[in-house]
Amino acid sequence: MADASRAAYGNVLIEPPVSGITVTTGTNVSVSSSGQGTVAGETLWMVTATGTGAGPTNNFEINLPVASEAFSAKDVAIEIYTPNISKMERMVIYVGTTGYAKFASHSISTAIVPTTQSPFAINGLTAYFVHEILWTKSGFTHPLGDLDCTQCKLRVYVSNGNTLTIGLRSIRAGAMRKKARLAITADDGYSSFVRMGMPILQEYGLKSTMSIIYITVGTPGYASLSQLGAYVAAGNECIPHGPNHPTTLGTGNLFTAWATNTERLADVIACRDYLLENGLTSEWGAKCYIWPQGKYAETVTDLSFLELMLDNGFSVGRTSDGPNATYHMQKNNGLSTRNLQLLCGPVIGHTWTSSGTEAANIANISSYINDVAAAGGDGTLTLHRVVGPDAAAQQTQISSNRLRELCVAIKAQVDAGNLDVVLYSEFAR
Known part of the structure; x- marks a missing residue:
């Protein structure tokens, strides 16, 4: 699927074939499957989960492997696949230092209801972009781009009674560093x-x-x-x-x-x-x-x-x-x-x-x-x-x-x- 005419920007945190993912769950969500799956010929990490109660514990986390070398994450681009994005209540992206002693997060709670005319909220392979002013910082005040991040995760919320299937394709940090x-x-x-x-x-x-x-x-x-x-x-x-x-x-x-x-x-x-x-x-x-x-x-x-x-x-x-x-x-x-x-x-x-x-x-x-x-x-x-x-x-x-x-x-x-x-x-x- 690579396009030789277009060089991808940013530091790759994860991309196909996606591996090394760990999934943790809150008390009000049940994960029925988690592992590699094929979408359009690529290996994504697929999770199917059902909300079993009210928030805030109706979530599961998709944890990327801890990076061997720190990365800067002023912005990130997230590619996900889901056949029905409306089953997702919201999604929170985290980047941080080891153990998330210092971290930044952003909750994606709008642009997730699919229509036939709106960007981002698409049933299929889609993407979200989180840039500097959208992050909420915890444990530090300096520019996020200066933080020596080693960890990244997605926390996905599923409403009670809904079953969501979601696949993680890629996360890139610094994708928006060009002019x-x-x-x-x-x-x-x-x-x-x-x-x-x-x-x-x-x-x-x-x-x-x-x-x-x-x-x-x-x-x-x-x-x-x-x-x-x-x-x-x-x-x-x-x-x-x-x-x-x-x-x-x-x-x-x-x-x-x-x-x-x-x-x-x-x-x-x-x-x-x-x-x-x-x-x-x-x-x-x-x-x-x-x-x-x-x-x-x-x-x-x-x-x-x-x-x-x-x-x-x-x-x-x-x-x-x-x-x-x-x-x-x-x-x-x-x-x-x-x-x-x-x-x-x-x-x-x-x-x-x-x-x-x-x-x-x-x-x-x-x-x-x-x-x-x-x-x-x-x-x-x-x-x-x-x-x-x-x-x-x-x-x-x-x-x-x-x-x-x-x-x-x-x-x-x-x-x-x-x-x-x-x-x-x-x-x-």
């Missing part, structure tokens, strides 16, 4: 983004990526082929979007527009090929996809289309769910190439709600940009249509003055050396 990356994406291919949005971004030296519904190119409100060509010639790129149904013309998503995975894949590939044939994307852009309405699966238990996308060369994708206050970034280079989370990347905004709340909305997005920059993560800002000053009146619109505010926030982090603004296809490299 942060931010991709600015503009969905649907609206002409207003080319005519209003791109010039504002260019004032600040910022590149961007448009996701294109190719069947709407040149129709009213959408950029023409010549406009898209000029956009790409200016240092930007286009990547596939949809749906490209001849009747609905971009309305809905792949699962409302088409009845079968065969038809859905044909839609995606046709859009990719259109962009390649017209010189609007690169070999890396052709590996990207922006999910219409953020919807990547028909049901939370049927993730076959995600697997099909991976099988057909698509390696990164993006949802459109509103940003989670805690989990709004990832680091693609910290994940295995078959991790479904690669195709379900989070966003940090933007969605317009009302004139009265837009100032706070922009402030929140700016704070998320700062979070990404501080953590060294990968973040994605999503835009659609750009209108005049304070003229936004729909979810998919942003006022030009508000876009400028975001540009100022982004440029400040770029100038400080904390952040690179990249084409979305950089996430596929």
Whole structure:
């Protein structure tokens, strides 16, 4: 499963074939099996447990082998597999010195309820990222990155009566140590983004990526082929979007527009090929996809289309769910190439709600940009249509003055050396 074109970041604490794990249990949980198991051809450590009573002892711990040499753990990337993540009440990651005399912990209790549009909470192989500001320290006050950690464990809570199967694939420390990356994406291919949005971004030296519904190119409100060509010639790129149904013309998503995975894949590939044939994307852009309405699966238990996308060369994708206050970034280079989370990347905004709340909305997005920059993560800002000053009146619109505010926030982090603004296809490299 290794991808020679993409070097994984961070210090490996555990990875396939996973071995040497010990599992300990609380009094209100029963572990029926614990040992190596095969998932997608890889050896993970699989645990099946049932909650038998109330918390806080309704948990079991997956303990990694004690490291022979200390490691720094300012941040970690955790890859887990579970066929039904909703059976998990919460999960706590610990890193610490020998015997956990000093340790840091973080409880993952949100982003664990699966939907067909949200990142992270995915039934299958997924991931969570814990960066510096999320940790709770115990026994020390200095930066976590300075702590000489030798131990790591996951404490998994299972509600009374639930049975959970979970597999640990990998944990990497320091996966987010590289400089942060931010991709600015503009969905649907609206002409207003080319005519209003791109010039504002260019004032600040910022590149961007448009996701294109190719069947709407040149129709009213959408950029023409010549406009898209000029956009790409200016240092930007286009990547596939949809749906490209001849009747609905971009309305809905792949699962409302088409009845079968065969038809859905044909839609995606046709859009990719259109962009390649017209010189609007690169070999890396052709590996990207922006999910219409953020919807990547028909049901939370049927993730076959995600697997099909991976099988057909698509390696990164993006949802459109509103940003989670805690989990709004990832680091693609910290994940295995078959991790479904690669195709379900989070966003940090933007969605317009009302004139009265837009100032706070922009402030929140700016704070998320700062979070990404501080953590060294990968973040994605999503835009659609750009209108005049304070003229936004729909979810998919942003006022030009508000876009400028975001540009100022982004440029400040770029100038400080904390952040690179990249084409979305950089996430596929």
